[in-house]
Amino acid sequence: MASEQSVGAPYNAADDLIGRNLKAGRGDKTAFIDKDGPHSYADLEARACRVANLLTARGIRADDRVLMCMTDTVDFPAAFLGAIKAGIVPIPVNTRLTAEDYDFMLEDSRARALIVSEPLLPQFESHIGTHRYLETVIVSGADAGGHILLSDALADQPATFETAPTRADDICFWLYTSGTTGKPKGAVHLHSHLSDTAELYALPILGIREDDIVFSAAKLFFAYGLGNGLTFPMAVGATAVLLEGPPDPKSVCAILKDQGVTIFYGVPTLYGMLLASGELPATGEHRMRAATSAGEALPTELFKRFKDKTGVEILDGLGSTEMLHIFLSNRPGEVRPGASGKPVPGYELRLVDEDGTVIEEADAMGTLEVKGPTSAIMYWSQRGKSRETFCGAWTRTGDKYVRDAEGYYSHAGRSDDMLKVGGIYVSPVEVENALLGHEAVLECAVVGHPDHDQLIKPKAYVVLREGLSGDEALADEIKAYVKQALAGYKYPRWVEFTDELPKTATGKIQRFKLRAS
Structure with a gap:
């Protein structure tokens, strides 16, 4: 390295x-x-x-x-x-x-x-x-x-x-x-940092080879896309396909079919769009041997539907701009749907509580911190923010996670996205995963919203599948669906239908904009 x-x-x-x-x-x-x-x-x-x-x-x-x-x-x-x-x-x-x-x-x-x-x-x-x-x-x-x-x-x-x-x-x-x-x-x-991400993730986890043809829907300016579409293929002499325009389902599916792509890198939002488009190549109609997801936690429902359609498992993982690429990932043949996997060898992970104490027990929620050779050295000209994020050898991610007894980490939302309902933490990701199980829901985001007593409860913003329109009856149906899937206090008290969700160019939902609306 x-x-x-x-x-x-x-x-x-x-x-x-x-x-x-x-x-x-x-x-x-x-x-x-x-x-x-x-x-x-x-x-x-x-x-x-x-x-x-x-x-x-x-x-x-x-x-x-x-x-x-x-x-x-x-x-x-x-x-x-x-x-x-x-x-x-x-x-x-x-x-x-x-x-x-x-x-x-x-x-x-x-x-x-x-x-x-x-x-x-x-x-x-x-x-x-x-x-x-x-x-x-x-x-x-x-x-x-x-x-x-x-x-x-x-x-x-x-x-x-x-x-x-x-x-x-x-x-x-x-x-x-x-x-x-x-x-x-x-x-x-x-x-x-560039070659280290390839040595630690692309080679041992993806098994990238010289004969691979890779395509990243995440653009090169994004840390995830830079590794996917530049560092990783160049590390082994593979070939990368570049898409100048936006990664809409038609363009992406055409590349998957026509270019013989063997490794595809996507984000959860795009996987949902590909599955809804009807254009995603099925098993036998493509050459994909691996697919990855990052940016946000991949819902179990999307994982299952993509695998059923294509025969390919999506390797969900967690990376960040600060760490340059994925440091927590599922492995081929060892995927735990709904989880982000286990630490990538070469990185150490730990969970800490609100006082910074390391959490040793399983199934307890904490803030994720990571130690590894690809951490950024600072934020330019922002000493205060640098001190908050880069703490000696450890980098604070701002993500809430739960680690089970087998060492799998499951995402529970961003620290600033977590809700406290009736004194109990509620993960918006968990509620969103339940919402996506409803046949009418294409995309969704959950944020905290004050009720008449100014107590915070979950509110859902929902994008419906094409051809459907939202009304009060459908909103009540969706609420009841989530009530049956999760503990009663976790269901969204409000369901607001919208044509689209605010996102960054990398596909991350900007929940802070929804909270401010």
């Missing part, structure tokens, strides 16, 4: 991920397939070197930051890895944010360059000229809008570059948190 490099020894994450494939004779092998077709590992190396040369020619130096707001095409890995080769720090960001969000990130990061996909440029135009550190704007696409056009600029650069003399413990890249509870925070990661 990269983290085992001797102190001070040269190590560059991009040089490693690309170089290992060239040394293994995989230069002509397809690394990525995007809207323009296949791109080989040798082509990726040339593109990354050209990016490194372009950035340094523009005066960007080692440890400077480059903000990347890019769709999933080969330009993303070329820009990300090219910056790293030059010792420059790339910061991929969510492509579905507002101009205000991007204004904040450019100011917060003090980025000296911005690389942005053409369709996303309008979200920057109103404030590009206000950032004192921002000197260079590069546009990936056909029209640069008066800025530097990436394709033209790269054509003028050499296809070789002398890799910067970085080390495993040097700062490599940032990822901003998805902001489900407030302003995003820049989680700072090291060069060693």
